[in-house]
Amino acid sequence: MVDGRYEEPQFTSERIVTASADDVERAAEAALRPKRLAEFVGQPVVRDQLSLVLQAAIARGAPPDHVLLSGPPGLGKTTLAMIIAGELGTSLRVTSGPAIQHAGDLAAVLSSLEEGEVLFIDEIHRLARPAEELLYVAMEDFRVDVVVGKGAGASAIPLALPPFTVVGATTRSGLLPAPLRDRFGFTGHLDFYDAADLERVIVRSAGLLGVDLEHAAAHEIAGRSRGTPRIANRLLRRVRDWAQVRGSGRLDLAAAHAALEVFEVDPVGLDRLDRAVLDALCRRFGGGPVGLSTLAMTVGEEADTVETVAEPYLVREGFVARTPRGRVATPLAWEHLGLAVPAGALGATAGTLFEDSGDDAGTPAGAGPLGDRID
Ligand SMILES: Nc1ncnc2c1ncn2[C@@H]1O[C@H](COP(=O)(O)OP(=O)(O)OP(=O)(O)O)[C@@H](O)[C@H]1O
Numbered sequence: 001m002v003d004g005r006y007e008e009p010q011f012t013s014e015r016i017v018t019a020s021a022d023d024v025e026r027a028a029e030a031a032l033r034p035k036r037l038a039e040f041v042g043q044p045v046v047r048d049q050l051s052l053v054l055q056a057a058i059a060r061g062a063p064p065d066h067v068l069l070s071g072p073p074g075l076g077k078t079t080l081a082m083i084i085a086g087e088l089g090t091s092l093r094v095t096s097g098p099a100i101q102h103a104g105d106l107a108a109v110l111s112s113l114e115e116g117e118v119l120f121i122d123e124i125h126r127l128a129r130p131a132e133e134l135l136y137v138a139m140e141d142f143r144v145d146v147v148v149g150k151g152a153g154a155s156a157i158p159l160a161l162p163p164f165t166v167v168g169a170t171t172r173s174g175l176l177p178a179p180l181r182d183r184f185g186f187t188g189h190l191d192f193y194d195a196a197d198l199e200r201v202i203v204r205s206a207g208l209l210g211v212d213l214e215h216a217a218a219h220e221i222a223g224r225s226r227g228t229p230r231i232a233n234r235l236l237r238r239v240r241d242w243a244q245v246r247g248s249g250r251l252d253l254a255a256a257h258a259a260l261e262v263f264e265v266d267p268v269g270l271d272r273l274d275r276a277v278l279d280a281l282c283r284r285f286g287g288g289p290v291g292l293s294t295l296a297m298t299v300g301e302e303a304d305t306v307e308t309v310a311e312p313y314l315v316r317e318g319f320v321a322r323t324p325r326g327r328v329a330t331p332l333a334w335e336h337l338g339l340a341v342p343a344g345a346l347g348a349t350a351g352t353l354f355e356d357s358g359d360d361a362g363t364p365a366g367a368g369p370l371g372d373r374i375d
Pocket residue numbers: 019020021029030032033034039040041042043072073074075076077078079080122169171201229230233
């Protein structure tokens with residue numbers, strides 16, 4: 001924003017507040033993962049239910065039912081899968097939906113499982129259909145049918161598998177076909193963490209990293225972590241960097257403020273892309289409604305990035321509403337940018353807010369969405 005004018009934003013670096021992680025970050029995360037259920041912070045309902053399921057299985061001396069974990073990225077699904085194997089005293093085999101290209105790949109993994117092992121399938125909603133069908137049978141009957149030969153002469157030889165437990169993780173449980181969902185005896189849904197739990201995650205991680213963290217700094221980082229432990233741990237590492245290079249080494253409130261300013265994470269956890277979306281919506285389009293593709297083009301991003309990376313948090317926190325005619329800034333958005341809330345902001349559409357959206361600025365009401373996908 002220059003002299004009240006709208007300025008095209010430029011995004012050059014990876015987002016610090018994204019909930020996903022690359023391989024390098026996953027390696028950094030490994031040291032911070034809780035190993036036992038008792039160390040897993042928050043999610044009391046899932047933790048309690050899982051504890052019951054695992055204790056009962058241990059007492060029976062048999063593998064527990066298959067477990068499905070659903071919820072947004074970075075909330076602890078992989079961590080829980082590892083904890084399940086740890087609590088059962090068995091090993092964990094890890095694969096993912098996208099890694100399994102053919103049913104044969106899955107058959108190879110399944111037939112190499114040992115009794116009682118836990119097979120973790122991340123992004124299970126992305127399994128190819130033939131692999132999914134093979135998995136139904138394996139989960140229910142502990143059997144894979146190995147196909148020998150081709151065409152009319154092909155035959156299936158059943159291969160018995162030892163009992164094992166599948167732990168599936170998905171960010172999109174709605175995409176799982178019912179027959180697959182039904183094979184899981186226990187489903188745990190992970191919710192975003194509240195600030196108090198995130199603070200506990202941060203204090204725990206600081207202890208493991210061996211850094212001197214002031215309580216007020218933990219509180220500050222927690223408030224900017226978008227309800228997500230992965231983001232909390234990442235922000236903690238950046239504050240540690242700042243304290244080490246530019247501060248005294250101690251992670252106090254001043255270090256947290258200074259570091260998070262350098263990394264452009266504002267007091268409610270919005271980063272540059274989030275603020276650019278709000279800025280475009282309010283200053284350029286008068287608060288909307290504006291279609292997703294127009295909005296994305298304005299901030300110089302792919303529509304998919306705006307929709308899947310920035311928008312869920314902006315909508316969840318009440319900065320943006322999705323209406324049949326497009327995205328609309330709420331009064332909170334105007335206030336967050338330090339702008340006066342215009343009379344009638346959102347008011348004209350407030351009565352018609354619901355989960356739908358147009359994909360073009362100015363799409364006439366009732367003309368219908370033009371290709372927007374709603375999760
Ligand atoms: N409840 C928790 N207590 C402490 N640390 C946690 C908790 N949940 C997650 N973490 C930490 O957050 C990071 C991300 O967790 P994890 O990899 O399990 O998330 P995920 O849900 O599997 O994400 P994705 O869907 O991207 O695979 C890890 O470093 C983990 O240690």
